[in-house]
Amino acid sequence: MKIFKFGGASVKDAAGVRNLAEIVRTQGQNAVIIVSAMGKTTNALEGIVRAYVHQKTDDIQSQLASLRDYHNTIMSELTGDFSPVHQTLAHLENQLQQPCNSLYDEIYDQIVSLGEVLSTQIVAAYLTQTGLSAHWLDARHLVRTDTTFREGRVDWEATNRRIKDAIVKNQLYITQGFIGQSPDNRTTTLGREGSDYSAAIFAYCLNAESVTIWKDVPGVLNADPKWFDETVLLSKLTYQDAIELAYYGATVIHPKTIKPLQNKGIPLCVRSFLQPDAPGTVIGNSDRHLSIPSFIFKVNQVLISLHPNDFSFIxxxxxxxxFGRFAQAGVKINLMQNTAISFSVVVDNNPDRLPVLLDLLKQDFRVSYNDGLELITIRYYDQGTIERVLPNKKLLLEQKSRYTVQLVVKDLD
Incomplete structure (x- = not known):
């Protein structure tokens, strides 16, 4: 059995859904198809969460109307029984009329998770209408996690049992990425962009033949084309190189995706839904590491420097x-460096979590920070590659290891 994962860009409109159907018809009828929320639906639902938490009724209604109109437009250009979609939208509207009496992260998961439910209901209805026998599955009943909302930790034993009981080989299934369920039956999510991880979870439990992630790029490139004009397609990658690239922020693969596949030797393919016959990139067992440098850019970064208030050392x-404060605030560290009397970290500028973190840190330390920064990571670097990315940049921090250099820079323009 194969696992196919389609991201939001691949199903952002009716043409994308029809293209997905054609790929499934020709390449994946014996497969589990995992689909993300359509287009920018996750962003839209995040806006609804913020409006709901702050009880901005007018914003809730206008954003909900936009969400409904977006999905109705897609359905109007397709055929199928879309009554489950309307039921999900009605459920969301009813939920938003209830008192807001839970913590933010839990509310987030209950609302934002519905984006994947909506997209898979539309895709399943359309595939069925076109003659493909597609079975819709609710991933909330299959992927069991703990109660860490927005970053659910998978209970592999329970998840393995549930997935194996639900899925029969030689059938076609449609289910959601990104979402799971806690032991007390509350919806959880696996972290932003967690649909790739969902694909790995299903593949691991089913001993899948392969996983294919369908993207709007030809495969894994050595740099993001948004930043580099000249990029190179990496036709093959080792699991180790893929893990490193994902860990440092390569957006083409979610960081948690690789390890479950590596543990069972399941190859991961990254291919273009715009050119479905092209080979793309294959990630698997290999003795050959990358022969060219790879560049990873993370923007909107914050460099935080901590100093003890007393005469103690770090x-x-x-x-x-x-580290306890970072865990308490739910903030991940992208880079860290310490001296005897200071500790510096680079983190994403998350407006929901960063202020909480800074308040916690100020309880014990003197805190200073710079925002509006970029974190540039080069894997298999040399001095020439470093110089290539530094024009018009002020270098604030540099950290090197044998194969990797990380540069924290500020744009001088």
Whole structure:
């Protein structure tokens, strides 16, 4: 059995849904198809969450109307029984009329998760109408997690049992990425862009033949074409190189995706839904590492520097408190560096979590920070590649290892 994962860009409109159907018809009828929310639906639902938490009734209604209109437009150009979609939208509207009495992260998961439900209901209805026997599955009943909302930790034993009980080989299934369910039956999500991880979860549990992630790029490139004019397609990658690239922020693959596949030797293919016959990139077992440098850019970064308030050093007790504060605020560290009397970290500028983190850190440390920065990571670097990315940049921090250099820079323009 194969696992196919289609991201939001691949199903952003009716033409995308029809294209998905053609790919499934020709390449994946014995497969589990995992689909993300359509287009920018996740962003739209995040806006609805913020309006709901702050009880901005007019914003809730206008954003909900836009969400409904967007999905209705797609359905109007397709055929199928879309009554489940209307039921999901009605459920969302009813939910938004209830009192807001839960923590933000839990509310987030209950609402934002519906984007994947809507997209898979539309895709399943259309595939069925076109003659493909597509079975819609609710991933919330299959992927069991703990109660860490927005970053659910998978209970692999329970998930493995549920997926194997639900899926029969030689059938076609449509289900959601990104979402799961806690032991007390509350919806959880696996982290932003977690649909790739969902594909790996299903593949691991089913001992899949392969996983294919369908993207709007020809495969894994050595740099994001938004930043580099001349990019190179990487036709093959080792699991190790893929893990490293994902860890440092390569957006083509979710960081958690690779390890479950590596553990069972399941190849991961990254292919273009715009050119479905092209080979793309294959990630698997290989002794050959990358022969060319790869560049990863993360923008909107914040460099935070911490100094003890007393005469102590940055030693084990201080580090323990620092990491505890980051865990408490739910903020991930993209880079860290310490001296005897300071500790510096680079993080994403998350407006929901960063202010909370800074308040926590100020309880124990003097805190200073710079925002509006870029974090540039080069894998298999040399001095020439470093110089290539530094024009018109002020270098604030540099960290090197044998194969990787990370540069924190500020644009001088």
């Amino acid at each position: 030693a084990e007790d201080n580090l323990s408190r620092i």
